[in-house]
C-alpha cells in the first residue's frame with residue numbers, strides 16, 4: 001500500500017492521508033497533518049481545507065476518473 005492515499009469523497013473533499021507537505025502558491029508550508037480534507041468545491045472559507053460548505057451549497061462532482069481528462 002502507498003504511504004500516501006487520496007480518497008475522493010462523494011460530492012465532498014479530497015481526503016489526503018500520509019506524510020505529505022502542503023504548500024501555498026508562494027511555497028509557504030501549512031502545518032503538517034497526518035490527515036487533511038482538501039476543498040474540492042471551491043466554496044470553503046478555510047481553503048485549501050474543507051469546512052463543510054460543500055454540503056450547504058449542494059456541490060455535486062464527478063466521482064470517477066474520466067480517461068479523456070488525463071493530462072499527458
Ligand code: FES
Pocket residue numbers: 012013014038039040041042043044049050051052053054055
Ligand atoms: S469540499 Fe468541502 S467545503 Fe469545499
